Amino acid sequence: MINDILIIDGRPETWEEALEYTFNALHEYGYVKKSFLSACIEREKKFPTGLPTKIGVAIPHTDAKHVITPAICVLRLGKPVLFQDMGDLDHSVKVHFVFNMALKDNNDQLPMLRSIISIVQNSRFLRRSKRKPADRLRKELMEIWCNAE
Numbered sequence: 827m828i829n830d831i832l833i834i835d836g837r838p839e840t841w842e843e844a845l846e847y848t849f850n851a852l853h854e855y856g857y858v859k860k861s862f863l864s865a866c867i868e869r870e871k872k873f874p875t876g877l878p879t880k881i882g883v884a885i886p887h888t889d890a891k892h893v894i895t896p897a898i899c900v901l902r903l904g905k906p907v908l909f910q911d912m913g914d915l916d917h918s919v920k921v922h923f924v925f926n927m928a929l930k931d932n933n934d935q936l937p938m939l940r941s942i943i944s945i946v947q948n949s950r951f952l953r954r955s956k957r958k959p960a961d962r963l964r965k966e967l968m969e970i971w972c973n974a975e
Contacts, residue, residue, distance in 0.1 A: 827934045830857065830897040831967050833960035837904035841921070842867055844907050845886055848899040848926035855897070858928050862892040866926065874910030876919030880949035884909040884919070885942055887927035887935060896930040898938075900967070902956060923952060941971060 832851045838844040849863040865888035875885045906920035925942050929935055945967075946952060955963050 827929070827931075827938060828896045828898055828971060830855070830895070831964050831971070832897060832899040833902070833964045833967075834899060835902045835904065835960070838901075838907055841870065841884070841907055841909045844884070844901055844903065844909075844921070844924050845870065845926065848886070848901050848924055851899045852897060852926065852928050857893065857895045857897040859892050859894060862888060862928065865889060865892045870909075874912050874915065876909030876911045876921055877943065877946060878911055878913070878917075878919045879946050879952075881923070881946070881952040882906065882909075882919040882921045883923045883925060883942075883946045883952075884921045885925045885927065885939060887929065890930050890932045893928045893930045895928075896934070897928050898967075898971075899926045899928070900924070900963070901926070922956070938971075945970065 834851050836847045845866050852858045869888045877883050901924040908918040909921045911917040911919050
């Protein structure tokens with residue numbers, strides 16, 4: 827389902843900047859096409875991905891045609907950024923993590939979303955993930971997602 831997980835840290839001011847951070851990392855490694863960022867932004871406007879868990883997360887993504895190699899970029903935010911709530915368009919979510927999915931097969935989106943949601947419902951895991959070294963968090967997530975496949 828995925829070939830790599832990138833863990834990055836940043837302090838974007840807006841949800842658009844947060845998507846740009848994740849795009850830059852994914853694009854730098856050659857995982858996504860240049861069209862990926864604008865497609866993610868447009869999709870986020872139509873179908874928001876803010877998830878109001880105890881520690882807010884967003885799970886943006888777009889169509890497989892913008893992806894070269896499947897990967898996920900996890901952005902740990904230095905300060906929360908507001909994303910629109912996926913279940914209630916009248917509310918925003920203070921997001922601490924962005925899990926940007928770059929999936930090569932659109933059929934992989936729902937299983938990957940389920941897998942991410944099961945992880946982010948564990949607030950203890952997310953709290954620890956904020957302080958955990960990036961390489962260790964990457965290894966843990968690779969073990970979880972590779973075993974899920």
